[in-house]
Amino acid sequence: MTHPFHSTLREMVLDAAAQGRTLRPHGSRSKDFLAQQLAGAPLDMRGAQGVIAYEPSELYITAHAGSRVADIEALLAGRQQMLAFEPPLFGPGVTVGGMVASGLSGPRRMAAGSLRDFVLGVTVMDGQGRVLRFGGQVMKNVAGFDVSRLIAGSFGTLGLILDVTLKVLPLPHAEQTRLLELDNTTALRRLREWGAQPLPISATCWHGGRLHVRLSGAQVALDAAAQLIGGEVVDVVEAAALWQSVRNHTHAFFDGDAPLWRVALPPMAPHLALEGDSLTEWNGLQRWLRSDTDADALRHVVGALGGHATLFRGGRTMDRALGVFEPLKPEVMAVSQRLKKAFDPSGVFSPGRLYPEL
Amino acid sequence: MSALPQAHAETAHIHAAAATPAAISPAALIVELSRVLPADCLITDSGRLRAYECDGLMLMREMPLAVALPTTEAQVVAVLRTCHRLGVPVVPRGAGTGLSGGATPHKQGVVLSTARMNRIVSVDRLAQQAVVQPGVRNLAVSEAAAPHGLYYAPDPSSQIACSIGGNVAENSGGVHCLKYGLTVHNVLRVRMVSMAGDVMEVGSAAPDCPGYDLLAVTIGSEGLLGVVTEVTVKLVPRPRVARCVLAAFDDVRRAGQAVADIIAAGIIPAGLEMMDQATTVAVEAFVHAGYPLDAAAILLCESDGTAEEVEDEIARVRALLDAAGAIEIRVSDGEAERLRFWAGRKAAFPAAGRISPDYYCMDGTIPRRKLADMLEAMNAMSDKYGLRCLNVFHAGDGNLHPLILFDSNDADSLHRAEAFGVEILELSVALGGTITGEHGVGLEKINQMCVQFAPGELDMFHRVKAAFDPAGLMNPGKAVPTLHRCAEMGGMHVHHGELPHPDLPRF
Numbered sequence: 001m002t003h004p005f006h007s008t009l010r011e012m013v014l015d016a017a018a019q020g021r022t023l024r025p026h027g028s029r030s031k032d033f034l035a036q037q038l039a040g041a042p043l044d045m046r047g048a049q050g051v052i053a054y055e056p057s058e059l060y061i062t063a064h065a066g067s068r069v070a071d072i073e074a075l076l077a078g079r080q081q082m083l084a085f086e087p088p089l090f091g092p093g094v095t096v097g098g099m100v101a102s103g104l105s106g107p108r109r110m111a112a113g114s115l116r117d118f119v120l121g122v123t124v125m126d127g128q129g130r131v132l133r134f135g136g137q138v139m140k141n142v143a144g145f146d147v148s149r150l151i152a153g154s155f156g157t158l159g160l161i162l163d164v165t166l167k168v169l170p171l172p173h174a175e176q177t178r179l180l181e182l183d184n185t186t187a188l189r190r191l192r193e194w195g196a197q198p199l200p201i202s203a204t205c206w207h208g209g210r211l212h213v214r215l216s217g218a219q220v221a222l223d224a225a226a227q228l229i230g231g232e233v234v235d236v237v238e239a240a241a242l243w244q245s246v247r248n249h250t251h252a253f254f255d256g257d258a259p260l261w262r263v264a265l266p267p268m269a270p271h272l273a274l275e276g277d278s279l280t281e282w283n284g285l286q287r288w289l290r291s292d293t294d295a296d297a298l299r300h301v302v303g304a305l306g307g308h309a310t311l312f313r314g315g316r317t318m319d320r321a322l323g324v325f326e327p328l329k330p331e332v333m334a335v336s337q338r339l340k341k342a343f344d345p346s347g348v349f350s351p352g353r354l355y356p357e358l
Numbered sequence: 359m360s361a362l363p364q365a366h367a368e369t370a371h372i373h374a375a376a377a378t379p380a381a382i383s384p385a386a387l388i389v390e391l392s393r394v395l396p397a398d399c400l401i402t403d404s405g406r407l408r409a410y411e412c413d414g415l416m417l418m419r420e421m422p423l424a425v426a427l428p429t430t431e432a433q434v435v436a437v438l439r440t441c442h443r444l445g446v447p448v449v450p451r452g453a454g455t456g457l458s459g460g461a462t463p464h465k466q467g468v469v470l471s472t473a474r475m476n477r478i479v480s481v482d483r484l485a486q487q488a489v490v491q492p493g494v495r496n497l498a499v500s501e502a503a504a505p506h507g508l509y510y511a512p513d514p515s516s517q518i519a520c521s522i523g524g525n526v527a528e529n530s531g532g533v534h535c536l537k538y539g540l541t542v543h544n545v546l547r548v549r550m551v552s553m554a555g556d557v558m559e560v561g562s563a564a565p566d567c568p569g570y571d572l573l574a575v576t577i578g579s580e581g582l583l584g585v586v587t588e589v590t591v592k593l594v595p596r597p598r599v600a601r602c603v604l605a606a607f608d609d610v611r612r613a614g615q616a617v618a619d620i621i622a623a624g625i626i627p628a629g630l631e632m633m634d635q636a637t638t639v640a641v642e643a644f645v646h647a648g649y650p651l652d653a654a655a656i657l658l659c660e661s662d663g664t665a666e667e668v669e670d671e672i673a674r675v676r677a678l679l680d681a682a683g684a685i686e687i688r689v690s691d692g693e694a695e696r697l698r699f700w701a702g703r704k705a706a707f708p709a710a711g712r713i714s715p716d717y718y719c720m721d722g723t724i725p726r727r728k729l730a731d732m733l734e735a736m737n738a739m740s741d742k743y744g745l746r747c748l749n750v751f752h753a754g755d756g757n758l759h760p761l762i763l764f765d766s767n768d769a770d771s772l773h774r775a776e777a778f779g780v781e782i783l784e785l786s787v788a789l790g791g792t793i794t795g796e797h798g799v800g801l802e803k804i805n806q807m808c809v810q811f812a813p814g815e816l817d818m819f820h821r822v823k824a825a826f827d828p829a830g831l832m833n834p835g836k837a838v839p840t841l842h843r844c845a846e847m848g849g850m851h852v853h854h855g856e857l858p859h860p861d862l863p864r865f
Contacts, residue, residue: 057622058725058756080624103566114566116574117543130814138723139536139755140795142529142578143803143810144838145822146542149574153566170624192484196508198595198664220666266563267485285565307564325568331558335825336570342821354569 002131003064005047009160010129012043017127017346024350025156027066027095031102033313035155036324037352045097045160052163053137056081060120060137062165065097072096076168084112084169089248097161103153106247107203107214110282116152118167124151124159127344137165150339156350157358158343172202172216177239180211180231184271184280187211191283192267199225205246206280207253212242246281253279258290259314261298265307274298288312295322325354333357382444384423390444391424391468394436399474401425410451410469414516415459418801422449422463429474431549431557431587438585439555441468447831448553450581452492452524455516457719458800460527460580460836470585472523478502479588486593487546487563492523492586496530499591508593511538514796515704523586529578531796533629536754537662540796542577544592550576550584553832563590575822580798580837583826597662600628601672602699605679606653606686610634613655614730616682617753620659621726623678625671629660630754631703634733637748637761638702644709647702650686657684657753658703660696706750706761714746714763718775721803722786723757723795732789736760739781743774757795758786784809799837807837808844816841 016023024040032038046066053062056079063072069087076082086106087099100122105114121135124147135141135148151158182190187206191213194201200217213229215222226233234242245251254260258276264286272278276291291298295311302309308326328336333355340347340358352358382390388402401407402424411419423446426437441448447467454461454471463469476493483506488499496517500509513532514520520530526548531540538544547561561573576583607613613632620627633641633656638649649656657679661671672689679687690696702709710717724732733749740747748761760782764775783793783806793799793806807816819838824830839847 057618113543116571132815132818136792138791140531140723140757141792142796142798143792143794144819146574146578149571153571196483196486196595198597218667218670220670221664224664264564264566310568328569331556338825339570342825
């Protein structure tokens with residue numbers, strides 16, 4: 001959907017490209033910490049806000065990139081719907097564009113899918129100032145390459161995200177959180193066993209010997225699952241606060257200055273015997289680690305298990321030279337560089353945000 | 359179904375001539391390929407090449423120079439390096455069941471079939487993942503996972519024959535994708551070889567790789583970016599119970615409204631399908647499912663989960679269907695009856711073949727709320743073109759498969775069928791939808807890409823392809839039209855589909 005702001009953007013992009021300058025599109029800047037480098041003149045994308053289309057019975061919402069995610073979620077909740085990937089909100093003003101650019105997903109990702117799974121369409125402005133629409137508002141669409149999902153998680157390096165269409169899902173009829181006292185290895189073993197069964201588990205979090213398991217779905221299904229899983233039921237308000245704190249990194253685990261690593265691992269990876277506190281989500285697939293451990297050593301261990309590690313928050317001692325994001329294999333980097341060039345031939349957008357080469 | 363008139367096969371030549379001709383003679387190419395492939399992995403005689411002259415889109419036929427049937431990734435690399443060095447186009451092929459001509463050969467090129475790379479590498483119950491080679495059949499993955507109580511969710515109707523490599527190329531869906539997603543939601547990692555012969559892994563068994571999401575671009579890329587050599591898929595626990603509700607409506611608009619009501623009530627059924635009266639009558643004569651023949655439309659709504667969940671959901675669905683004005687509601691009692699409810703829906707394609715010499719299957723997707731409008735428009739088109747049309751829908755996700763009935767021995771009938779199809783696809787775009795929900799663009803819908811996308815967007819698709827395949831030799835001329843072609847297109851739409859496997863269920 002065109003917006004008067006887009007012509008302003010077009011002029012800025014064309015000027016920057018002509019003069020060899022760079023731009024750094026941003027929303028509320030709540031994720032500025034997550035960057036290999038922040039370069040380019042800040043370009044506030046909040047000039048276009050608001051919902052373009054919301055059709056509850058079609059399960060989609062289209063919004064300008066500058067719209068606040070909190071507003072979108074409130075609108076959806078009014079119709080008993082949600083963004084099922086539970087995007088992390090590291091501040092009150094997180095925008096739709098910033099959310100999609102980062103590609104981050106929260107606790108429910110393990111059951112519902114990641115942010116990119118819910119992206120149905122995007123409108124972007126490329127480095128030549130062209131407004132391009134990819135995907136659409138329907139669930140099934142295989143016309144052309146899936147550029148919408150390529151844009152998700154590209155951290156603003158490919159183009160300016162102008163508007164986004166997201167699939168939405170109904171809110172669960174009921175939710176219940178169980179608490180079990182288990183060590184990490186036992187927790188992982190139980191979670192895998194439950195995961196292989198048709199149980200309505202929508203989120204898991206292990207920290208400090210306590211495993212929280214959230215069940216979502218029909219009340220009858222929750223009752224049956226609760227029996228099988230055991231543990232104690234957690235008070236509704238307390239449970240909501242817990243998942244909110246895990247999602248938005250306001251949990252006490254995330255306090256302090258020690259570097260925060262996000263480690264993603266394949267399902268059968270064992271408990272990592274590394275120095276530092278850890279918080280495990282997604283049945284063990286996502287592990288947060290507070291550790292001063294040597295980055296190369298950590299990536300070596302994680303890589304050997306088939307995973308990857310992001311230096312999510314560097315703390316005081318952060319050394320970006322080691323790479324905030326897991327280094328890419330040369331053949332993947334070669335394709336990525338050519339894609340960057342395809343979208344942004346003059347290298348206008350957020351140079352080096354992900355990798356120095358992009 | 360009768361053979362198609364030869365004159366129409368020429369349209370395939372127009373498409374396939376898009377790439378630069380190879381500078382090497384066919385004989386020299388075969389010598390080069392024999393150096394890197396064992397004799398039994400290379401087909402060069404015209405008799406055996408004939409089996410590869412088309413995929414499921416039988417109108418588009420072309421004889422390739424050779425067919426390579428590698429059994430290892432190293433052989434795939436060697437074939438691609440050889441062709442890359444010689445400037446020879448390569449057309450990747452899975453099981454050849456695709457409906458849009460994505461695997462139609464290039465007349466100056468080599469078909470690279472992954473059919474013989476058909477090993478299930480591993481199935482891990484606790485990891486809920488399987489690693490398979492590209493030639494493994496879709497259903498074989500679920501069969502291998504079944505002893506563990508797991509299955510692979512995407513279930514395209516050709517699942518007994520189609521391969522995972524082809525599913526990756528087409529981003530295949532199926533009846534259950536409203537709830538369980540498409541291939542893109544169920545494939546975690548793809549290992550592939552680029553045209554230049556570089557092996558690359560995109561995605562990972564661990565979630566959310568850093569960097570650009572090359573996996574998402576690869577899935578649904580119609581064999582334009584690379585040849586898949588290994589795939590890691592997600593397996594999901596098999597639901598304990600599945601039950602199906604059959605509802606009959608005396609008005610199509612009410613049936614369409616019932617679909618919207620179910621979704622709006624917060625229910626995501628495992629399957630939600632709709633058939634119009636013409637289809638119901640045609641399939642009933644074929645499978646005797648016991649459908650009410652006086653209904654203007656029939657909805658099939660499936661619930662799965664634990665017994666308690668299913669009972670709960672069925673009760674809510676039933677109430678909504680009642681309120682929406684269903685004239686009859688049946689709930690399957692036992693697996694035999696559930697399968698009988700589905701039997702007719704799954705027999706729609708063969709039933710069409712039974713009552714008409716030819717039929718042409720479309721694949722547009724529209725917003726659900728436009729279903730009734732679309733049906734009414736298609737009824738008007740049916741009158742306008744003087745051709746019958748059976749309407750089957752993946753109603754839950756708005757994906758339409760109208761089956762236009764015609765007779766290819768009657769040139770005028772074929773011409774009208776093509777025009778009918780074009781009008782449906784263009785209306786799908788006009789209603790806010792897309793020309794293809796799950797069958798792909800291939801050669802078949804390449805002209806309609808000019809309707810759905812503006813020149814800048816098509817240019818970007820070409821740029822994305824070039825990022826993976828700078829030489830432009832992998833499956834050239836498919837999926838994305840040249841801007842020149844769009845400018846020239848005018849009224850020259852090419853549309854036709856015919857199934858080479860009439861025995862396969864198609865839905």
